[in-house]
Amino acid sequence: MAKAHEKLFPGTGDRRAPQLTELSTPLSKAMRLRLFEWMVTTRKVEARMGTLYRQGKVVGGLYRGEGQEGISVGTAMALQDGDIVGPMIRDLGAMMVRGVPPRDVFCQYMARADGPTGGRDCNTHFGDHELGITAPISMLGALIPVVSGMAWASRQQGNNPVGLTYIGDGGASCGDFHEGLNMAATLNSPLVLIIENNGYAYSTPVQAQSQVEWFVDRAPAYGVLGMQVDGNDVEAVYNATKLACDHARSGKGPVLIEAITFRMNGHAEHDDASYVPEALVKAWSKRDPIDILRDRLIDEGVKSKRQIDNLEQKIFDQLRDDYEFALASDMPDALYATGGVYSEDDIGQPDPRRAGR
């Protein structure tokens, strides 16, 4: 018989009940609204990107974090100035919370000159050192030691930062997960590592990825603090991340947080995810992180349904300027292809091997 947590986390009822870090102190109204706004903004930016993708404006792949906004937003909101975050592909929310404007996201996906990498890299593969965001590479797990190294270095420089990065249930199989977390622990690095356990790594279900019951079970193997949280409850995610950051910041070592969630789309836009049982998607759709917080805000009288509807419409409308800016932005000059490889040549030079063009 399926256990009680099957209702909370469909598809996991055969595992032991997770030990969830619950919200300890109620969050302020202002904070709850900010969490809500950022989740809605993230969802709407990705939805607009879906439209642009179908219109052929996104030249490469589109990867969405639908259903996981509670994790990207809740974790990033718990950070402070001077903290470092290394977002993965489904963590657009974290980037925007830290200050990345939606127009950067649109320009980047549409490979425009005004994008943060000027067309050199794709999707959410961009960072902003000023905002404390460092860009991922496609090879999973690689951010873990890099973000740990950044946080360690910043502490050596007299700051008191946390480095926060993410990995999926699939990425947690990569060697860098082990090497990175193990070495972060030996350096006592102020690292907070979020495992977004969303059930699938591309088409591979979590059971084929790892035989530990929950990913948090790995924490003791590294001598780090492990926590579990309902990834679709943004308030609980925020709260758990705060506790984890306090722990890491006070010099007690890295923290591993397993956020239990579900991937509501395919791996990328081209993937119809027909391998995911329909019943599972249907069950999880009743646990949408935006819906959960919206219901709470209305039920608890923080905002009326009408006010919430207006707020969501306003967020949607505000994106128009951003994607229209991106649509009007030029494609990059071809010479930008070869510049910036080394410190000596920031601008590319015409290559005689392309003289025939």
Next chain:
Amino acid sequence: MTITYIEAIGEAISQEMERDPSVLLIGEDVGHYAGAFKLSKGFLESFGPDRIIDTPIAESAIVGHAIGMAYMGMRPVVEMQFIDFIACAYNMVTNFAAKSRYRQGLACPMVIRGPSGGGVRGGPFHSQNVEACFLNVPGLKIVAPATAADAKGLMLSSIRDDDPVLFLEHKYLYRRIKEVVPSNEAIPLGQAIVRREGSDFTIVTYGAMVFEALEAAEQIATETGAQAEVIDLRTLAPLDMETVYQSVRKTNRCMLVHEACLTGGPSGELAARLSEEFFDWLDAPILRVAALDSPVPYSPPLEDYFLPKSVDIVFQAKRLLAY
């Protein structure tokens, strides 16, 4: 006072650490044990555990952490206990460090250094030359010194460089080369040097093969009177082709020598550039002398057969001159 090749490298690192507090050394057994080759003897006492960092056996995480430190403005020097182990960090070096400036506009000033090369009976995993695996990776600089003075001067420049530098030390030279080394003269990356002047043919090489080439040049001169010009590239990326071209303009014959395996080795790139740009100046085909296409074997007769020696250079030089 003369110092060895390995002492020269250690001196360069400690001098930079004294000059610049952002420089640190990180790797396996570099602190208490002072490194497998004792390069960092006394470093831990001088600089403390925050700047001489002993790590777990985790090359990928070591390079990964160093990248993070470099992003924050530090200048980590990463020791690979043997350069062969860089295979375990290939992703970090080629995908994270090398593409950092291009993708993020973020400087990644770091040196990844370690003992490379054979001739010490190290077997397949403690003897390799890895430069060819990294030459095809834009964003990396690759240095391979042959003398103690170069090792020091190039290490000073490598640490000060704003790009990731792969610094290939030849372990056969570690204690065999001993010379007077300038106290603080940085040698710019990307500059080859003429080790022996000659007008009859050019030998382009680097690393430990410089000495095989010089020995061969003397023998050829004695036997035939032909004078070889020996060029030590010193830096493989960027490549100083101008020095090579200048020599070939004079000699019109060129051979390429390296200890890396033949197929796909750096000589292929050099030969291609020479034939594309300098075909008219060549009176003979470009010949190559390199290690054979096998893993580095352990047993002396096997490794000695595998490695290029001066006798092979002499043999090929006679073919080159006779053409």
